[in-house]
Amino acid sequence: MANITNDEVDVVVVGLGWTGSLMSIELAQAGLKVRALERGEDRNNADFAYPKPADQYAYGVRNKIMVTPKDGALTVRHNMHSTALPTRKWGAFVPGTGVGGSGLHWTGVLIRPTPTDIKLKTYADQAYKPGILQEDMRIGDFPFTWEEMEPYLDKFDKICGLSGNTGNLRGEIQEGGDPFEGPRSNPYPLPALKDTLNCSMFAEAARKLGYHPFPNPSANVSQAWTNPYGNQIAPCNYCGYCSKYPCLNYSKASPQTAVMDALKRMDNFDYRVNANVLKVELHPDGKTARGVTYADADGNIVFQPAKIVVLAGFQFVNVRLMLLSGIGKPYDPITETGVVGRNYAYLSNGGTTLFFKDKHFNPFATAGATGQMFNDVSPGNYDGPSLGFIGGAKIHSSQATGTPIGTALPKGTPDWGQGWKEGMQDWYGHSMKISISTGCMSYRGHYVDLDPTYKDPWGQPLLRITFDWKENELKLQQYLRTIVNNIAQELSPDSYSESFLSMDSHWDITKYVSTHNVGGAVMGESPETSALNRYLQSWDVHNVFVPGGNAFPQNFQANPTALIGAITLFSAQAIKEQYLKNPGPLVQA
């Protein structure tokens, strides 16, 4: 073990997933010397060549490409008065690692939030009478306008080869798309994926009940696509191995397929793998960072000097590095002072499984994003103010995979043995699901901080999450349950089983939901209530930028990746156009 100091670079990027690769290529294109440090291993298309990833046990069950709990554990508790315990096995969410990060194993549903979603606080203040919403709710507006962010959403759509139906083209509502989407400057780059049987059944029933279904917007591309960086994404072949899997067909937009090959050609970019960043090092005045310290594969402690530090890890990783490095004041839920750690939010899901003896859904032939959804139950588009809760949901029928382990079987089917085998024989491929994926508000008592007890292999405290379901989210679930079951009845299945949160539910991290953890280092208008300004720049340490889901003040019903990509590109543009000319805070506090 030695102490090493690397040559100085203009920009050090911590983490080489979606935000790290986008920041790297954008800043390298501006001529900056960029070095990315990735804690995991290197990964490229050839590592996942057909048919290696088609292995449910290795990837889907044993989380082959996720960070191990040893390297990425968190501690979790439901409230401030209990003791948090460490995650020893991933369940509700599965953070990635290695080049590509979680962008390698995401499903590829690439949907934008609505204009109301990004100004939720303004909407709530206007639409809800005082006292309707819970007193401890702490939602915020995103600190940019729809018009400002749309070009970056558009750019990210093109980087990913977004496939689907356009809903709102420059204010004109388009047939077959989402009428509730914000106006987009350009149509979807590629047509929608092919529908499977569940999609057409769901869409027909939903339409009959007055909803506005459209194909899940997909980054599993429908046709060969060459993106603005010159990278190529291949047409999806509906192999059925997508969410939790690396794509065996380079058909899913990921850092690998969409960014890395172009980035690797640049002489002013390089990257180190198995480089686990432990801390951002600040200058003595605490106003700027001078680089980062990381542990390399041999256990050497390496200092990487840099003029700009980009924290581009997963949400937890970014917030934890800020806390470990003293960037920004840690949040205290009692005094409600400090900002780093506040507004942690997750999401909930639920749904009803419908069984049809005489229908063949062929779930093995599907893309990860295959499905239809509608956005009618999103803020501003339904009567939330009189129902007494806020937030929304995507209501969808998706068929992401047909892998056998965990196949839904009718109630009463044994979990193992001969009875399970018979159940599989009778019912595999005979069910479809109608699901909800909800937004989640942020609350005074929901936050992340450093755990007082548990430490990582480097002796640094783990990150602690304090989170549970609140009345608002549980009421929303009850409302959605009614809608889902109305659609289910319309379809007249032979039988169905449902899974929704009841009003006395608590957050359960053992069952998979989605890896859409957000907040903790949120962006906002004021340094009193946010850790980052609109350019994802730390209010306190101006040469530290922190792109990622950590910047969301609350979670909306849309999947987060589209906006994460857009705010990252927006931030990169600000660094290129403003920060380089005049390094300092880009927004005056």
Add this chain to the structure above:
Amino acid sequence: MRNKSRSILLIVVVIGIVLALLAWAISLVLNRSGDPEAKMTQAITPELVSKGEYLARAGDCVACHTRRGGKPFAGGLGIESPIGTLYSTNITPDEKTGIGGWTYGEFERAVRRGINHDGSALYPAMPFPSYARVTDEDMEALYAYFMQGVAPIEQANQVNDVPWPLSIRWPLAYWRTFFSPSPESAAQSLAAAAEASHEQIARGAYLVQGLGHCGSCHTPRALTMQEKGLDESSAAYLSGSELNGWAVPSIRGMAHWSQDELVDYLGTGRNAKASVAGEMTDVIANSTSHMSDEDLHAMAAYLKSLSAEQPSKGGSERSEATASKLTAATDLSLGERLYLDNCNACHFVSGKGAPRVFPQLDGASVINAANPTALIHVILAGAQTPSTARAPAVLPMPGFAYRMNDEEVAELATFLRQGWSNDAAAVTAAQVHDVRQSLAHGHGQAKTTIEPSQGER
């Protein structure tokens, strides 16, 4: 009797020695071609160096003059030849071990005339019969680049692994005299051809025949190892050959591709119908992908201008029949079943693949070649597109050697050669076995892209 036969033997030996000495003496005269004292006619400027760099790319000098993992242009790559292994030499401007001490005339003689610095003959592994066509102007630019644009590397040349008497070099002077044009005569034939053709085609001819030395692989060779034609005056020129067991396709006419598709292929290693595999992968990565659109169009236009046999009309009915059978997926042959399980995910039941990503199999020349070696090779070892400036994505096709035995590969290859509109002879397990053996010996492994150092300008 004994004395008599002895004296006859003696006479024969003496005559033999005299003839050999005479032949050797004449070879010295033959090796006097060109002028080692010749000087550059212009000063070396940064523009000339950069022009030379471009031309060195067009000539793909780096491919042979760099060993695997070695420094660019420092030599040491082993090149298998019928007489033994030849090692490429250090052509960096290092004074001691490279060509730093060479005059322009010495450089010109080596490149265009196949005569080494010391006056000996070079082996024609150096494509001087093609390079003879390079103009004086371009030669000067190349010299400027190799003197001032390349980082000097001290690395001693490796002695060729050629046994005596094959290692005697002076007979090569005769080979050269018979089979390689002089720069003067090459210039005349290019000028004559240029008068007869369009300007773009003339530029293409210059690049294809000269620095591109496409004929080195694509033109069949005679027993005496010379290419059976160095320009369009021969019908054998670029009519396809064989290299390390690979069937190298004819590139005359290229009727199945448009000019734009040819340009896309040379510029990126992929086009709407095909992706590169085998030795051509490195040619694209290190040479053609660095050339200008204008020059690639010129090369493509020239290739398109060459007469070729008309390709057989594709049987679209047969193509549809294969697609239907694969879609129904009943009563499948082993080859068809293996196709669905291993290939269909990317190339689809139509065999059409996807533009610039998954090569089209219906009608592909690699599949329909008389010699199936290249096809077998790709099935066993896979292939991947090179990363180029115009198309950075490295898109791999996995090798299937570990998944299928010789019989299975033979069945699959036979299906490919006879499915859709394809029409070629069946493949045997023995043929697959042979390719598998050659793979085990490391043949045909693609090298990585070699980036000449740019730091030492």
